Amino acid sequence: MNAAIESKATRETVTDIRRWNERLITFRITRPAGYSFVPGQYSRLGLAGEDGAMIWRAYSITSGPDEDTLEYYGIIVPNGLFTTQMDKLKVGDEVWLEKNLYGFMTADRFTDGNELWMLATGTGIGPFISILRDPAAWQRFSRLVLVHGVRHAEELSYADELRALRDAPPAGAKAELTLLQAVSREAAADHAQRLHGRITTLLENGELERAAGLPLTLDHSRIMLCGNPDMIEDTRKLLHARGMRPCRRMKPGHFVTENYW
Numbered sequence: 001m002n003a004a005i006e007s008k009a010t011r012e013t014v015t016d017i018r019r020w021n022e023r024l025i026t027f028r029i030t031r032p033a034g035y036s037f038v039p040g041q042y043s044r045l046g047l048a049g050e051d052g053a054m055i056w057r058a059y060s061i062t063s064g065p066d067e068d069t070l071e072y073y074g075i076i077v078p079n080g081l082f083t084t085q086m087d088k089l090k091v092g093d094e095v096w097l098e099k100n101l102y103g104f105m106t107a108d109r110f111t112d113g114n115e116l117w118m119l120a121t122g123t124g125i126g127p128f129i130s131i132l133r134d135p136a137a138w139q140r141f142s143r144l145v146l147v148h149g150v151r152h153a154e155e156l157s158y159a160d161e162l163r164a165l166r167d168a169p170p171a172g173a174k175a176e177l178t179l180l181q182a183v184s185r186e187a188a189a190d191h192a193q194r195l196h197g198r199i200t201t202l203l204e205n206g207e208l209e210r211a212a213g214l215p216l217t218l219d220h221s222r223i224m225l226c227g228n229p230d231m232i233e234d235t236r237k238l239l240h241a242r243g244m245r246p247c248r249r250m251k252p253g254h255f256v257t258e259n260y261w
């Protein structure tokens, strides 16, 4: 079995694990020489299941393009085939990494516009962590707005690092970063900066733009959507209604999307 796998994948080692809570995990693996990616892309990772058969799943790369190791951020899905195995990972364990890179949700899809909105639900924040760890987007855009929508505040992983980045942007940055957190299932009364509700509702009622202090416009705004397919579908409709169009392979547009399931 390994010969067939080795033709398309490499065997990497877990170097670091961070558990944000019982269900959310960030882990790093060794990075093979020549594995170069554009922030926003994803890997396909393989783990052996209970019966020894390999299970492959897509994972957005959260590390920056120049880091020595590859980082991923995942949720443990109850009874999930892959994530039940991922939950057991320890430093030193083996993870298979497909040699091919995947994904088109990268900032270079936008040929014009100067404000980048990144809308994520849950673990869909992953590609945006990579994008923000790379100076390129900070130099390309004048405004960066990251909206992280979660059900409960305990799912707001990476918040400290993001705040630190906002307060001390990479050298050469021209962009200002605005961070918005939207919590849908908890009252936000005790958190003045936190929005309450789903991203789509906050977009529809104008609260997102108000909180960012920035209107969405056809000329300036370019938008990335990642995570829950319902959020993406509902947001796509809202953007369409405002005259915005998806980027197509050869055609520029206003938004790009990536569904996680």
Ligand SMILES: Cc1cc2nc3c(=O)[nH]c(=O)nc-3n(C[C@H](O)[C@H](O)[C@H](O)COP(=O)(O)OP(=O)(O)OC[C@H]3O[C@@H](n4cnc5c(N)ncnc54)[C@H](O)[C@@H]3O)c2cc1C
Pocket: 042, 057, 058, 059, 060, 061, 072, 073, 074, 075, 077, 079, 080, 081, 082, 083, 084, 122, 123, 124, 126, 258, 259, 260, 261
């Ligand atoms: C392009 C792409 C990139 C992805 N990147 C990531 C990533 O960076 N981090 C990540 O955690 N997952 C990511 N996923 C999802 C991931 O590939 C697996 O689907 C997930 O880990 C569940 O696998 P499983 O075998 O444990 O569950 P399965 O038994 O395959 O169950 C799948 C079900 O789990 C639920 N589910 C899957 N992913 C998520 C999620 N992220 N959040 C909440 N519920 C979910 C859905 O209900 C889905 O129907 C990505 C998917 C795609 C297509």
